Structure formats: C-alpha cells, structure tokens
Amino acid sequence: MSRTQVAIVGAGPAGLLLGALLARAGVDAVIVEQRSADYVLGRIRAGVLEQVTVALLEQAGVADRLNAEGLVHHGVELSFGGARHRVDFEQLTGRHVTVYGQTEVTRDLMHAREAAGLETVYEAGEVTPHGFDGTKPSVTYAKDGTTHTIECDFIAGCDGFHGVCRQSVPAAALQVFERVYPFVWLGVLSETPPVSAELIYSNHERGFALCSMRSTTRSRYYVQCPVDDKLEAWSDAMFWDELRRRLDREAAETLVTGPSIEKSFAPLRSFVAEPMRFGRLFLAGDAAHIVPPTGAKGLNLAAGDVGLLAQAFAEHYAEKSDAGIDDYSARSLRRVWRAERFSWWFTSLMHKFPETGAFGQKMQDAELDYLVHSRAASTALAENYVGLPL
Numbered sequence: 001m002s003r004t005q006v007a008i009v010g011a012g013p014a015g016l017l018l019g020a021l022l023a024r025a026g027v028d029a030v031i032v033e034q035r036s037a038d039y040v041l042g043r044i045r046a047g048v049l050e051q052v053t054v055a056l057l058e059q060a061g062v063a064d065r066l067n068a069e070g071l072v073h074h075g076v077e078l079s080f081g082g083a084r085h086r087v088d089f090e091q092l093t094g095r096h097v098t099v100y101g102q103t104e105v106t107r108d109l110m111h112a113r114e115a116a117g118l119e120t121v122y123e124a125g126e127v128t129p130h131g132f133d134g135t136k137p138s139v140t141y142a143k144d145g146t147t148h149t150i151e152c153d154f155i156a157g158c159d160g161f162h163g164v165c166r167q168s169v170p171a172a173a174l175q176v177f178e179r180v181y182p183f184v185w186l187g188v189l190s191e192t193p194p195v196s197a198e199l200i201y202s203n204h205e206r207g208f209a210l211c212s213m214r215s216t217t218r219s220r221y222y223v224q225c226p227v228d229d230k231l232e233a234w235s236d237a238m239f240w241d242e243l244r245r246r247l248d249r250e251a252a253e254t255l256v257t258g259p260s261i262e263k264s265f266a267p268l269r270s271f272v273a274e275p276m277r278f279g280r281l282f283l284a285g286d287a288a289h290i291v292p293p294t295g296a297k298g299l300n301l302a303a304g305d306v307g308l309l310a311q312a313f314a315e316h317y318a319e320k321s322d323a324g325i326d327d328y329s330a331r332s333l334r335r336v337w338r339a340e341r342f343s344w345w346f347t348s349l350m351h352k353f354p355e356t357g358a359f360g361q362k363m364q365d366a367e368l369d370y371l372v373h374s375r376a377a378s379t380a381l382a383e384n385y386v387g388l389p390l
C-alpha cells in the first residue's frame with residue numbers, strides 16, 4: 001500500500017509528460033506501466049512536434065536534446081499530377097514544426113524521470129483503477145507475486161487506445177464516435193538520408209505515399225495498402241519500388257534506399273470517447289481519442305491534453321481552485337475535435353478510396369489544385385498543420 005496525489009496509468013508520452021509537468025509543479029505522482037521500459041522505447045511512432053508540444057517539453061525541463069537535434073521544418077510539399085508544390089508555414093502562419101521522433105521524446109522523459117528519482121513501476125500486471133466515482137480512488141497492480149495498492153486523489157488514464165481506464169468506465173457514461181478507414185499504412189524506417197529536406201505528402205493514382213524522416217540520416221516512409229495485405233508479402237525491394245512509383249520523377253530518381261530497420265502496418269482510425277472526465281478519473285491522449293496519422297496530430301493532442309491536466313491539478317493543490325479540473329473535458333474536446341476534423345479532411349484528400357472511383361479522384365485533383373493556388377486554402381492547411389493554440 002502506498003499513497004500519492006496523482007496515479008498515472010501508462011508510461012507513453014502522455015503519462016511521462018504529465019509526470020514531468022506535475023513534478024515541476026510540486027505535485028506527487030506515480031506512473032504504473034504494464035510493459036518494460038525497453039518495450040516502450042522500441043515502439044516506432046510519431047515524429048512531428050507542434051510548437052505547443054515543444055513549449056510543454058521545455059516547461060517540463062526535458063527539451064535540451066530536442067532543441068539541439070530536432071529539425072525545424074518551415075513547410076511541407078504536396079505531390080500530385082507528377083509535380084511538387086510547397087506549402088510555406090512560416091510565410092502563411094509565422095510558425096513551424098519540429099521533426100523529433102516520439103522514441104526520442106520518450107527516452108528524454110524517461111531519463112529525466114529516473115535522474116529525478118521519480119517513481120515509475122514497469123511491468124505492472126492487472127492494472128485496475130478503483131473508486132473514481134467517489135472521493136477515495138486507488139489503482140491496484142500485480143508485481144512480483146503481490147498485489148499492490150496506490151491510494152491517490154486523482155487517476156490519470158494515459159494508457160492508450162487499448163488501455164484499462166476507458167474500459168473501466170460504465171458504457172452508459174461514454175459516448176463513442178468512430179470511423180475506421182478502408183486501408184492501412186505500410187511504414188519503413190531506414191538508415192538512409194531523407195529524399196527531401198521537408199516532408200512530401202503524395203496523392204497518386206496507385207495510392208497515398210509519405211516521405212518523412214527522424215533525422216538527417218534516418219528516414220521514415222509510408223505507402224497506403226489494402227487492409228488485408230500481409231507483412232511477409234512486402235519485401236524491402238517491393239516497398240521501395242512501390243514508393244518510387246508514387247513520387248514525382250525527381251524524388252523517385254534521388255531516393256536513397258537501404259535495408260528496413262523496422263517495417264509495420266498502421267491502421268487508420270478516427271475515434272473520440274466523450275467526456276474525458278469521470279469523477280476523479282481523467283482520460284488523456286490515445287486513451288480518449290485517435291486520429292489517422294496523416295495530419296501528425298496524435299502525439300501533439302496527447303501533449304496538449306496533459307498540458308491542460310497538469311495545470312488543472314497544479315491549480316487544485318496550489319490555489320484550491322477546481323475550475324481547471326471542471327473545465328478539462330470540454331476544453332480538451334474542443335481542441336480534439338478540431339484536430340479530428342483536420343486529420344479526417346487531410347486523409348480524405350490524400351488517399352485513394354476504393355468506393356469513390358474516378359469521380360472521387362477528380363474531386364481530389366480539383367481540391368489540391370485549389371489548395372496550392374489559393375492563399376486562403378493554403379493558410380487553412382498550414383494553420384492546422386502547425387497546430388492550433390492550447
């Protein structure tokens with residue numbers, strides 16, 4: 001039996017960043033994670049950080065390496081009809097994004113937590129939140145053959161889409177909105193220089209492709225695939241051939257290929273569970289919402305949620321005010337729905353949808369043409385891509 005102020009379930013970016021922000025605010029927290037630290041670090045996921053996310057990492061005191069090694073991007077390129085068109089974020093919005101892998105964000109947060117002697121329980125089994133509809137919540141977990149109990153004031157459910165916290169809420173108290181897309185992304189990570197200094201989003205008749213990166217020597221590429229494709233059927237050579245076909249001629253000719261160091265499918269889903277608070281349980285990040293990765297919003301939304309949550313808990317303890325706590329769900333959801341809309345729109349614009357046929361392609365062509373020739377339309381894309389304010 002132990003006691004803390006905030007019990008955090010999940011040591012992904014949401015849980016770790018919340019822990020770091022709370023430590024800065026003088027609020028006690030313990031993180032309980034079902035996997036090992038190495039397993040968490042081995043997951044290859046997001047890579048584009050909004051300025052709001054970078055500011056939160058700075059506030060948490062974990063941005064030194066990010067500021068030294070992160071790649072500042074002032075725009076992206078849209079590829080269609082055999083040509084590339086740049087959308088200049090800096091010119092349109094005065095803002096930018098930073099490319100820095102989620103794995104590195106997680107590593108920095110874990111190291112800082114360890115260095116500060118803050119408690120994280122890894123490899124915790126049967127993690128369960130209790131009593132969050134009353135005044136004495138707790139979290140239990142099994143470790144080394146014993147059941148442990150953490151008594152707390154609040155529980156933060158930062159345990160991702162498949163986590164236990166959302167599932168512990170009575171179904172009648174939750175409203176769920178969902179769309180599953182009829183394709184997946186096949187992603188390859190390779191130790192090769194990126195084909196372009198900025199991300200290339202390609203709309204092609206064979207399907208969507210994305211050229212992204214994690215550093216100047218490490219690239220991350222994706223191609224849209226049917227949902228029933230098998231990973232074993234995709235050799236590295238097949239992947240590179242398919243990617244080349246979906247790029248403009250210059251990019252296809254300069255693409256440097258190499259062995260994949262990670263290759264996986266990612267499903268595309270839009271999902272929101274409302275509300276994000278149930279008594280003393282608060283959901284944050286993927287536990288409450290999922291976006292298709294096209295708009296690079298998943299990690300940024302998770303950071304925004306815990307930014308608001310940390311502030312709300314800090315006000316509760318320091319100022320005896322529950323205004324932030326009471327406002328958390330509505331305030332987060334407003335931002336979440338805007339990012340859901342943008343991610344859904346950008347996904348709809350860039351992918352080949354089996355059911356929309358030639359008419360659908362013509363609509364996409366016309367919209368892309370409008371997008372790159374209208375300052376208003378380009379600004380709308382840029383404004384959403386760099387991220388809306390908290």
Ligand SMILES: Cc1cc2nc3c(=O)[nH]c(=O)nc-3n(C[C@H](O)[C@H](O)[C@H](O)COP(=O)(O)OP(=O)(O)OC[C@H]3O[C@@H](n4cnc5c(N)ncnc54)[C@H](O)[C@@H]3O)c2cc1C
Pocket residue numbers: 009010011012013014015032033034035040044045046047048102127158159160161162163164165265266284285286287293295296297298299300302
């Ligand atoms: C394959 C994949 C690719 C992605 N690519 C991109 C991308 O390119 N761009 C982008 O913006 N976003 C991407 N995302 C989304 C982005 O990675 C997530 O939005 C982000 O990880 C959310 O952070 P989180 O902390 O909320 O959840 P997670 O990162 O999922 O962390 C949740 C943590 O909780 C732990 N957990 C789960 N259940 C329990 C339990 N019962 N008890 C204790 N701990 C538990 C998990 O092990 C995990 O460590 C991708 C996601 C996936 C799955």
